[in-house]
Amino acid sequence: MSKITFPDSAIFMCNGSKCGKHKEIKKYIKQINKENDSAEKIEIFKMECSDRCKSAPIVYYQPENIWLEKADVEMCKKLIEK
Secondary structure (H helix, E strand, O other), rough: OOOOOOOOOEEEOOOOOOOHHHHHHHHHHHHHHHHHHOOEEEEEEEEEEOOOOOOOOOOOEEOOOEEEEOOOOHHHHHHOOO
């Protein structure tokens, strides 16, 4: 039987046509995970269009249940540093 591991934190990113264009956040999270070689990595999940295109890009952070609209790298950085 294999052991399943789950991340301590997860970021769900809308992958709709407007949100999906914002690759800098995904790139930033990958960079953090690479620099932080611990077990506390942040997993990134693409979610279907959240139908909030006027507020793109949409980012959802767990386990704190926080939604960000018009998210950018600085907003995500502050959220992760908490």
